[in-house]
Amino acid sequence: MTTITVGEPAVVGREAGFLRDVIAVAGRALRQIPREPAAVLPALFVPAFFYSVNLGALENLARQASGLNYKAFLLPMAIAFAVTGMSRAPTLVTDIQGGYFDRLCMTPVRRVALLLGLMAADVVVIMGLCLPVLAIGYLVGVRFATGLGGVLVFIGFSALWGLAFTGFPYAVALKTGSPAAVNACFVLFFPLFFLTDAVVPKQELTGWFSAIATYNPITYLLGALRSLITAGWQAGSLLEGLAALAGIGLVSMTLALAAFRGRVRRGE
């Protein structure tokens, strides 16, 4: 039997505060990562695979055609493969289906912190996933024209991209509560990503493909990332990249927050 010291004030619940709520939710999400390696391992394997295959198949051709440093050119593609779709949305689906989401909603947590906490955890994971890809690039000789500061900005851009994209799977998770629908979100990645200059320089693109790539915001994200590696500090490229991220982020976060409001009000 526990003895409670006389005079000790009783512990009572209170609202924790928004930041503490977000940190608590993010902490729970991050604790799960080492326990679910299957959720992260593909994000390590897939970029390494595509980077190696594309490099092996196209490096000589790219060098002969335009004297391009293809290893550096291709690195943003590998990063995009690593971080896109890396989200805890499947966890959210499990919470919804199992009723744990309801339990969390019955605490005094600011409810939007239940979503933002997961996204904060995603950003941490995404930044971590950038490191092995950058290490592969370093091993094959890729160096940043912008130095260490450029590496940090590169990671920052990658994290923002991962965050901007992750709004889509969260929106689907909250709207449908279906794991299959969440997994299907990755399909969005293909048109967004491959209809760009991810693999072939923009000046080599022709016709309809070139037109689509010109209007595809991912083209400008990749351009910003490449500029940090090959061209030095290019304010124009970086601003274009940020604008692209802001546009995609605005759409995805609007959808995610609308779905979140719908989910918590569905019961109400």
Added chain:
Amino acid sequence: MTESASAITTQGLIRRFGTTTAVDGVDLDIGRGEIYGFLGPNGAGKSTLVRVLCTLLRPSAGTATVAGYDVVEHPEKVRVRIGVALQDAALDDRQTGRELLVLQGRLYGLRSAEIKRRLVEVLDLVDIGQAIDRRIGTYSGGMKRRLDLAAALIHNPQVLFLDEPTTGLDPASRASVWAEVRRLNTELGMTIFLTTQYLEEADALADRVGVIAEGHLVAEGSPEALKHSVGQDLIVAEVAGDDPGTLARLLALPGVDDVSVEEGRITISTSNGPATLSPIALALGEGGLEVKSLTMRTPTLDDVFAELTGSHIEAVGP
């Protein structure tokens, strides 16, 4: 905030889902420190009412207050003051029990030292033992229930909602939960709103019982008062054969308050069972019915439910 002796009140509370009305005009006034049993069969509206009171669902009409706060106007103030263990232990199988309780404590704004202290207290209360550091996915159903209860208690709530807390538990786990409920109420003065479909659970734990059927509160009172409303004693005859005159003969007997007949069973409500038993046996025999058994017992809450609704609660025990 309304300072009153009431821990939970509802007035004309209605909750609809499309064209279905799950809770239909329920009025409740539950005092602080009371154990209130909410009894009804599956689908009667018990869980829906709990979800409204716990701020998970908005009422379609009517009002509800919990711990002095309106559930629609001040849901955040309600949430700080309630603890909830829902029907299916809603836990995260991937966390350890300790991680889940610590997270729960953090979301209730408890500081690390407070969480540490409360962990010791609630774990002593619910007895999970060394399993607290194992993943919840490895827990038995009974352990999950106990952890769910611990999570509901981590912040010392004023009002505890237990939605069918012993459904699916073995008798030993059920007894353990009952003991914990009594202890929380007597030692901490916690108001407990307990939904159940088990008659003996409501009978054993509740100060007052509300009986719900098809969304309506059909009766309310102490278990004893409700049972006495059916009659002091019940005499149940299992019979074979058919005699249209039996019902009238039984009702004409002195001391017989009511008679109900269903599928080979005649239930006679009387204020004095021992004195009426013999005349009843004679009356049954006169009509030529074959009396297979004749027993006398005190009324149960199921008798109350049958009296009020014409049907029985299916679950008669966990």
